[in-house]
Amino acid sequence: MKSVVVLHHHPPRDPTPAKASQLGDRKEAAMLEEWLADFERRSGKSALFVGAHVGTFHADRVDGVPYVINGNSGKGPSSAPHLGGFTGWTHFGVDGRGEVVAETQAHVDSLAVSAPATAPRGTPIDVAAVVTQGGRQVPVAPPVSADWTASPSVHIGSALGLRPWHAAWFDPSTGKLVALRSSGSVVLSVTVNGVTAHATVTLAAPRKAAA
Template identity: 45%
Template sequence: MPYLINGNSGKAPAGPADEGGFTGWSLVGADHVTSGEQAAARQRPWQGGPDWVSVQTRAHVDALEIDAPPVLGTGSRTRVTATVTQGARSVPVGFPLAADWTGSPNVHIGDRDDARHRHTAVLDPSTGTLTALRPGTITLAVTVNGTTQKVQIRIGAAGAASTA
């Protein structure tokens, strides 16, 4: 890793929140690479090597909020967002700010095509799109720097109230 550009941790951000201006810190991780993995990477560099360095940008969190509708109709799609509050500043949760989206067992986090029959809804965290597949109640959660916020959403029959 030749260098890491890090955000502010002891003073006000230099830019607006929607352009990455927030306070926080970075967690750098390095995993052990075996001698076999090292040799394979040297012999076949075009295949790429093991993913051994990672960086998480951890925002300072005074408060965390999820914006999602309480009810969504089957077959409907809506956008789910999260916001971190830092003093008077509201920061949208998204790159470069590290966040983990999770859900109840009946929620698939990821691509819609990978959902199974047991899944009531699908959340694509890269776009924030929540797709209601069948009736039921789901829980979505987002964690930013150790702070977690949860929301419950009822998936009703097609045509149920929605804020999509």
């Protein structure tokens, strides 16, 4: 056993301004955080705390220990969509190293990707995705889990993986797409909770400087 998970209805800390859903006894909350951090240090194993009740999806670390708050699934959230206020569930699993990993799966009524039709070479353009839940618009960004894919000529990730044959570079952490060539087109796709949306962008010559 390489990891230990503690499940508790109330989290030690409520990330919302009201702080109404955290453990009421602040000494108990501090003791719990101290115990888990000390367990990691003494045992060499990983610890994870999973809580709920807040009505918001949230993840943070205290003294190196991850704390995950699972949001609502069957009733409305208690915070704004971009702050984790959406409905869904959290999927936990164990990777090949024995570490616990979590994916936040948002309910998806529809999913859309927005991007300019053209990307001038060398000029970053904004790419964004939005999940619709009834009348709620949820940006596809943490804590929403999403898988971005693209045409084979597109590098997805940091600049470290760029190669001479790449026609474009997309960094999901910034939402920026950079054309590296002046012709052709690329397709970007995002999948959230099994639903996929696409956007096609044409690569163009650099913009001419103003006279």
